[in-house]
Amino acid sequence: MSVPNWVQDSIFYQIFPDRFANGQDKNNPKKVLPWNAKPTIVGFHGGDIKGIIDHMYYLLDLGINAIYLNPIFLSPSNHRYNAVDYFQIDPKLGSKLEFFTLLDVAHRNEMKVILDGVFNHCGRGFFAFNDVLENQADSPYTDWFHIKKYPVDAYSPGDATTYEGWWKYKSLPKFNTSNPDVEEYILKVARYWIEQGIDGWRLDVPNEINDDEFWMRFREVVRSANPDAYLVGEIWDGDPRWVGEGHFDGLMNYPVRTLIIDVLNGEITTDKFSHDLKKWQTKYAQENTNAMYNLLGSHDVERFLTKVNGNLGKAKLGYLLLFTLSGVPAIYYGDEIGLLGGKDPDCRRTFHWDESQWMTPLRDWIKKLIRVRKDKVALRRGVFKLLETETHKNCLAFVRVMDSECGLTVINIDNAAMELTVDLSGTPLAAYKSLRNVMATEEYQVIDKKITIKLQAVSGVLLFPY
Numbered sequence: 001m002s003v004p005n006w007v008q009d010s011i012f013y014q015i016f017p018d019r020f021a022n023g024q025d026k027n028n029p030k031k032v033l034p035w036n037a038k039p040t041i042v043g044f045h046g047g048d049i050k051g052i053i054d055h056m057y058y059l060l061d062l063g064i065n066a067i068y069l070n071p072i073f074l075s076p077s078n079h080r081y082n083a084v085d086y087f088q089i090d091p092k093l094g095s096k097l098e099f100f101t102l103l104d105v106a107h108r109n110e111m112k113v114i115l116d117g118v119f120n121h122c123g124r125g126f127f128a129f130n131d132v133l134e135n136q137a138d139s140p141y142t143d144w145f146h147i148k149k150y151p152v153d154a155y156s157p158g159d160a161t162t163y164e165g166w167w168k169y170k171s172l173p174k175f176n177t178s179n180p181d182v183e184e185y186i187l188k189v190a191r192y193w194i195e196q197g198i199d200g201w202r203l204d205v206p207n208e209i210n211d212d213e214f215w216m217r218f219r220e221v222v223r224s225a226n227p228d229a230y231l232v233g234e235i236w237d238g239d240p241r242w243v244g245e246g247h248f249d250g251l252m253n254y255p256v257r258t259l260i261i262d263v264l265n266g267e268i269t270t271d272k273f274s275h276d277l278k279k280w281q282t283k284y285a286q287e288n289t290n291a292m293y294n295l296l297g298s299h300d301v302e303r304f305l306t307k308v309n310g311n312l313g314k315a316k317l318g319y320l321l322l323f324t325l326s327g328v329p330a331i332y333y334g335d336e337i338g339l340l341g342g343k344d345p346d347c348r349r350t351f352h353w354d355e356s357q358w359m360t361p362l363r364d365w366i367k368k369l370i371r372v373r374k375d376k377v378a379l380r381r382g383v384f385k386l387l388e389t390e391t392h393k394n395c396l397a398f399v400r401v402m403d404s405e406c407g408l409t410v411i412n413i414d415n416a417a418m419e420l421t422v423d424l425s426g427t428p429l430a431a432y433k434s435l436r437n438v439m440a441t442e443e444y445q446v447i448d449k450k451i452t453i454k455l456q457a458v459s460g461v462l463l464f465p466y
Helices: 049-054 056-062 096-108 127-138 180-195 212-225 254-264 270-281 312-324 360-375 377-381
Strands: 012-015 066-069 085-089 112-117 200-203 230-233 293-295 328-332 383-386 395-402 405-412 418-423 434-437 443-447 450-455 459-465
Touching: 049 056, 049 096, 056 360, 085 096, 085 180, 096 112, 112 180, 112 230, 180 200, 180 212, 254 270, 254 293, 254 312, 270 383, 270 395, 312 360, 312 405, 312 459, 328 360, 360 377, 377 395, 377 405, 395 418, 405 418, 405 450, 450 459
Parallel strands: 012 066, 012 328, 066 112, 112 200, 200 230, 293 328
Antiparallel strands: 383 395, 395 405, 405 459, 418 450, 434 443, 434 459, 443 450
């Protein structure tokens, strides 16, 4: 088995460090913005590592057992995708000691921590690029980047033209990873933080380092330091090339996110949803399918609740799907309390610690889903199978089966109540007399291997044997 055993049992929580919690003011930037101010591209709000430590009780209460941290290395930006030093924690977030304390607190509570690995590009202040700017063609580091002409111009307005920048951004010079010295540096970084105790890497735009041998070596270096380290790639199109022994355990599952949002908003039919969902649930080896990083929100997209126009019913249905499909469910900080937000930077608003601002019914729903998923191995490791439903086109039913344990998810996307019959033949559920909705209390009878369920508009049930 190539996928670490713990991954399939995880509930991930993604934290954008500057926006989750401010644990101490002493490391705040001088021009820190008020906590609840509208986020900007360049502004800092003061979130830090101590803030995460101080609110670990919140994460544990929710049921989280894995954290994905957006970049934390020294950088001049609030997003830190332009690292200046990959071996130093940004002082605006705290010290290395505080980061080690976070790891210790997390691990003592059986919680994993993975970091954002940004190895396709760096910041203009990175030592090698800074040397190029200082010494131009005489720099010993010219081959660390893709220099097009001299003098290299990194600070005037406009796109990068004298060197290759990510999406032509001057602030993000792209590494030349075919240079053995660059590869050695990146692999040193990868190994160092694994040896310091992190539990894996989320790799930023890894497909832009279009080199299978590089990623094979990266994987070998990481796994030699920790055989249980999780590697997840930010590959938006779900290309299977990047999944498996030579690359990553799983991918950020944006295709399934798109499917869920589209079906909830009526942009695709349930037939189309079922067809494409089956494709994505069977596209990879089973262990990799179960290790996909399933998400509804992230720092790169509009907030999930915003995408469903603030509709609580749709939001609850989206999370029901997220927690019952194959793959690892991941919550973007604040989504569970109904945080809204448009495109970047609006999707990076600060967390509301005033509980009066929480969408409590949504948080309670997610908390219960987490508890049920932890309790039912079929939801974490079971095989996915769509079932036949009689009548209504806006309804869907599927099971997750692990040995004799089986859970049935039934959803109604229609704006009207529906009654439908599901054929349980070929599943372990056919042998039972009744099933219970574990998200509520109602019980349903199984008659002739079929079950009839009445669903309210835009709602769903999760059934297990009673």
